[in-house]
Amino acid sequence: MTLRSHPASRDADWAAQGQIEHVHRRPDPWLRMHPEWLVLLLAAAVWVWLGFLLRGSGVHLADHHAPARAPVRAESFDRLLLMWLAMVIAMMLPTTIPHLRYLAFNTRASRTQRSLLLFALGYVAVWLVPGVLVALVPVRVPAGVLAVALLLVGTWELSAVKRRALRRCCRTWPVRYSGAGADASAVEYGLRHGAVCLLVSAPAMVALTLAGHPWWATGALTLVMAAQKLLVQPERWRAAVAVGWLASGVAMAGIAAFD
């Protein structure tokens, strides 16, 4: 091992014994300590784009005569799919921070960002499946259908499948250190974690899309999903979240009834 001499080291006694010569490390730069920065930057950029897109969009609950007005959805399949992917990148990718960091610190330092982007690729690819289905849905969704969707999401929140998926959200998978194996394991990690995330969040994302991405709901749902995935013991708030969805469903059903 090549060791540089540093006589001022606090472990100079070891050096004096001819054992080890120590060199103190400089503090790690912030970016090295937070390798997830590039993916988060990507998500932030998409948020800015969404911000422009979502202005004035979504359900207007006060407008009983146009409960499902959804201008964003009056687009082509391609456009809707792009919109879905943008929502996934903006809303879901930041919730994978623990996994991004685990991956980053467990692959060769020189390939950190490459591995993270491969993870993101795998993660987003999984979300294409519901994305395609959602993009095929008729443009205008009746309020009654939206009410049913909201009630189903509320019920899903209380299901055992969701509870198990929430717990599995913390799970890491083996990653390889270098070479093609590292690339493959990063993509596989993204796919696997994306699949768990689908169980946790896809119903809510679909409901949001059917509602036409109202900006306030988009923001609120982002916070809820981030809290569920990042905070410890997320089961504590499952009931409250479910009540929120069910109440929204009942309100929407009421709107549909008066429509």
Add this chain to the structure above:
Amino acid sequence: MLTSQLFAGDPLLERIAAEGSERISRFSNATDPAVVKVQRALLLWDPAVLPVHGADGTYGSETAAAVIRFKVVELQVPPDQLFDDVGPRTVQRLDEIAFAAEQPPTPPRPDGFVRQDVYQLQPEGAPVHPIIAAYAIAVRELKRNAGGPHRLWSHHTQVHGMFPDPNDGLRNQCQHFCWYFLPWHRMYLQSFESICRSIIEESDQVDDETKSTWALPYWDYDRDDTRVLPPAFREPTLNGVANPLFDAARDLGINSPVQFPGEPAPRLARLVPAQTNAAGWFFATPYSSPFDPAFGGTETGFNHAGAPNAIPGPLEITPHGSVHVFIGGPLGKMSDFNQAAGDPIFWLHHANLDRLWEVWRRTTGLGLDPTGSRFVDRSFEFLDAAGQRIQPSCGSVLNLDNLGYGYTDLSIPPSAGGGGPMDDPNRGPQRPRDRRPPRRIGAADEPVRLQDGATEVAFPTDAPTTRGDERFLVSVEHIRADRLPSAEWGVFVQPTSGEPELVGTLPLFGLLEAQRSDAEHDLSYMFDITGLVNRLDAEGRWDSDQFRATLAPVNAVAQDAPPEPEVVIGTIALLIQ
């Protein structure tokens, strides 16, 4: 010349004590290894003197204020001569205080209960001691499962683990692979012990002296004459009736002799030193860490962003996990979270772990109790002797002096390597809590499969171009198997020459629970090999470009044991921090 074990030999403190010109202050030597020693000595002087940061190894404003207070109260320094640095008088007086504290601990208060070594109470071949007989009476009563919840053996078993989760706040609560492991089990023991005591006090089969002094015994298995299950727990009958301390669902050779391959005669299964050794946990610091193997386990944060993997502390691995699977084997109760506490030896095993925690707190861990509210204020629910819900917090159970019980022996285990806590020749420098995650510098490029015999692992590493005070860690991650093996696998680092060096074992306690569909983590271990790397490097036997390890069983497996399952390790890696 400094005399305390804590200060003696520290170059900076020796120079300061010798009236040298150096000082420790916020601007000079603020992160020197001597700082944590000064902080620990200050905590010996007044346990409340560093209320926020504790002994964190950094001379910040809190430590400076503590030194000022020490100088005013202890050294009577006039206000106009006060400086918030550490000079000769401060070092000399703190050294005297540390030396006094290092003398053998005073016996527990006469009004407190004393937990005694089960082998001291009843050596092999001796009659059953009244303390053990009283425990049997309490267990028999609980096993009737006929009273309120607190008087049910099934309840106490389910408090540790239960499937499906009843979500009642009392059951299925065991804390593993995190920093609540030790305080939660201390609360659990206290609750169980108080209920046993209330049963014993009601019994007309127990004499008054035993009633007034009874405390749960502990099993110290880290001695050559105590490595088999204590005799009272092996006998199917006690005084002519079924022995409530006996459990048939234990591994081969635990209750009665069995044949081991290559041996002339059947014998009882014995723990081997690798399964009970104190060297792994005794020198571990700090109490907790977000990432790496600290004494008490991985911190449970407010969120998962920092550290998605949960790593057990070294005491939780060995001897805790090792003894669990030694008793339970592949199929027994002690190997299963949901049944472990249903074996009466469970409580003596955890009483010993509780004792070892106290040994660490009084030596290596002096002043290193966690101080943050996420730990101190975290509470858990239990039932007391009256059947009422109680909710002790982790902070309330840190200090045994406040809990009304003690242990007959709080000496440093010989297997720690002898000497004092600051005297381990194989350790790297003490360091404060590290907020940097460890980074891999090499890993096996395929899963490692274990079944029979030794398995070798080798992979290239990106050696650091410079060496500072890095920690070297070996991680063994994402372990999976269809069932528990009978063998306990050891991880041996292979030097460039000479014999492999054991760095830890893989008891796999919790493996099946970690594979459940609602488990948050796979089972993973991490071992600190800094001291070993430094030693091998100094001896010219450490290859910094290639990591080589061997995984091999450390224990003998009974001849009639079931075939071993394949154990798959997702990744073995070398990390630095």
